[in-house]
Amino acid sequence: MESALYDLLAEAQLRGQITSARSATDLAGFLVTSLQGLRVMGAINPDRAALTRYAEVALTCLD
Secondary structure, three states, X not given: OHHHHHHHHHHHHHOXXXXXXXXXXXXXXXXXXXXXXXXXXXXXXXXXXXXHHHHHHHHHHHO
């Protein structure tokens, strides 16, 4: 998953669609880590609204 995200993120950076302030490698790793955390949190407390907010915060790293 991380490799696939890296490919997508690197391409998006080349096109200027997302920030290049951080490396595609670091962004991919962060997003995979965040996704895994969301999966754990969803299993513990499946509050959809809260999980959505957390995911939105994680995605701000692409701004």
